[in-house]
Amino acid sequence: MQILRKKYNTFSDEDLMNYLSKGDKFAFDELYSRYAKAMLNYFKRLLWNDLEKAEDFVHDLFAKIIQKPESFDASRSFKTWFYSVANNMCKNEYKKQEVRKNTSYSIEPNFVAKDEKTNVLNEVQDSFFGEAFDKKIKEMDNKHSEVFKLRHFDGLSIKEIAEVLNANEGTIKSRLFYATKYLAESLKEFNPLVNR
Amino acid sequence: MEKHELDSIFEKTYIELSDSEKSEMSDLFQNEDEFNQLKYIFNQISNEVDKRKSLEIEPKAEIKSNLDNLFHQKYQNTGVLWYNALSVFFINPEKKWHAQNLTRIAAIAILALLMIPFMNSTKIEDNGVLTAKNEIKTEGKKEKEKIENKIVNDDNSLENESNVENKLSTEKEFKQTFDASPAEIVRNNQTFGSSLASEDFDNLSAKEKPTSDVFLAESSSLSMHPDGVFIEREEKNKESTNFSLQANLNFLDLLTPTF
Numbered sequence: 001m002q003i004l005r006k007k008y009n010t011f012s013d014e015d016l017m018n019y020l021s022k023g024d025k026f027a028f029d030e031l032y033s034r035y036a037k038a039m040l041n042y043f044k045r046l047l048w049n050d051l052e053k054a055e056d057f058v059h060d061l062f063a064k065i066i067q068k069p070e071s072f073d074a075s076r077s078f079k080t081w082f083y084s085v086a087n088n089m090c091k092n093e094y095k096k097q098e099v100r101k102n103t104s105y106s107i108e109p110n111f112v113a114k115d116e117k118t119n120v121l122n123e124v125q126d127s128f129f130g131e132a133f134d135k136k137i138k139e140m141d142n143k144h145s146e147v148f149k150l151r152h153f154d155g156l157s158i159k160e161i162a163e164v165l166n167a168n169e170g171t172i173k174s175r176l177f178y179a180t181k182y183l184a185e186s187l188k189e190f191n192p193l194v195n196r
Numbered sequence: 197m198e199k200h201e202l203d204s205i206f207e208k209t210y211i212e213l214s215d216s217e218k219s220e221m222s223d224l225f226q227n228e229d230e231f232n233q234l235k236y237i238f239n240q241i242s243n244e245v246d247k248r249k250s251l252e253i254e255p256k257a258e259i260k261s262n263l264d265n266l267f268h269q270k271y272q273n274t275g276v277l278w279y280n281a282l283s284v285f286f287i288n289p290e291k292k293w294h295a296q297n298l299t300r301i302a303a304i305a306i307l308a309l310l311m312i313p314f315m316n317s318t319k320i321e322d323n324g325v326l327t328a329k330n331e332i333k334t335e336g337k338k339e340k341e342k343i344e345n346k347i348v349n350d351d352n353s354l355e356n357e358s359n360v361e362n363k364l365s366t367e368k369e370f371k372q373t374f375d376a377s378p379a380e381i382v383r384n385n386q387t388f389g390s391s392l393a394s395e396d397f398d399n400l401s402a403k404e405k406p407t408s409d410v411f412l413a414e415s416s417s418l419s420m421h422p423d424g425v426f427i428e429r430e431e432k433n434k435e436s437t438n439f440s441l442q443a444n445l446n447f448l449d450l451l452t453p454t455f
Contacts, residue, residue: 023271041252133240177224
């Protein structure tokens with residue numbers, strides 16, 4: 001029967017989902033291979049780097065498409081639908097844990113970062129940039145950070161992010177701009193040209 | 197703005213930016229210093245993202261096995277091989293009827309069936325050609341056979357001539373030998389044998405009467421055979437060519453009890 005096996009790696013996500021809903025195990029395997037790693041790291045980022053929790057969420061997410069494949073709207077993109085389901089799971093977890101970090105960091109259009117006169121370039125190493133970057137991402141408003149993460153870490157387009165977050169593209173675009181500007185202002189200490 | 201647009205902006209220098217790009221990005225930077233600062237940070241962020249992507253972890257195999265079990269529990273009745281089964285190879289419910297493999301195979305079969313009469317007609321034409329060729333061959337063969345028969349007949353005639361010569365010489369030897377035997381005994385035998393021979397010969401029907409010269413007898417006075425078998429052989433007939441080897445042998449056998 002292996003001879004007659006379909007070439008699942010050439011199928012679209014939506015086609016695979018269609019086969020999966022009819023009990024095709026190979027379709028499920030292909031979908032898992034495409035999204036398992038990305039979703040694990042997505043959950044890990046959104047769930048405070050808790051790997052164990054992230055793995056549980058990956059299991060629950062794929063269990064959902066096994067148990068209720070009909071919940072997928074075939075008119076939508078599978079990728080955005082999948083991310084939106086994952087995003088909702090994270091939101092539910094936030095509510096459950098009643099953990100809302102840094103919710104008051106909405107960036108105003110006339111935001112100006114604090115001008116710390118101290119020259120930190122000579123004091124920190126390049127490896128510190130990552131830590132500062134993480135810190136600023138956490139300090140950022142969630143609605144900006146999630147757009148930034150989806151854009152840069154998960155590689156989604158503006159349109160896909162808009163679908164995942166159920167917002168219009170203009171909103172997503174402005175959020176991404178402010179997130180980028182905030183990070184640039186916050187991390188300008190690491191720019192040797194500025195601190196020369 | 198898509199990623200590639202941002203990337204393309206940060207790949208340029210501030211001077212290279214068009215007025216439209218500057219106005220579009222006015223929220224992010226107002227002057228060249230701000231642009232350079234943003235560009236540097238953006239590159240750092242890109243490097244950080246790439247670094248973190250390389251450090252991304254793989255999900256445990258345990259998760260997959262648990263999901264596989266869950267899948268099998270959910271789809272117990274629908275076999276895994278359903279879409280890979282042979283039946284789906286022929287009839288795939290997701291394909292249109294003209295794209296079904298069964299339809300294609302059936303179409304090929306029909307075409308093959310329609311081809312059969314044409315194939316037969318081709319065969320008949322071929323046979324016709326072959327028959328014509330065979331006729332030519334048989335004619336040639338017949339001619340060859342005729343020629344060969346002629347050659348064989350010529351050889352036989354030569355053999356017959358040699359046989360006749362041999363027979364004549366044998367008869368001459370026989371006569372010489374017979375003349376030397378006692379005359380009384382031979383004559384009694386000749387008389388008895390000739391009477392019997394003539395009576396038996398008359399009793400034979402026309403069909404049974406031998407036509408061969410070998411058994412034809414003339415008068416008893418001329419016959420010199422001790423058993424009453426008379427051979428019609430005159431000097432002029434002895435030269436005929438119808439004297440077979442078998443007759444010659446029978447003749448010799450008859451002589452055996454006499455001597």
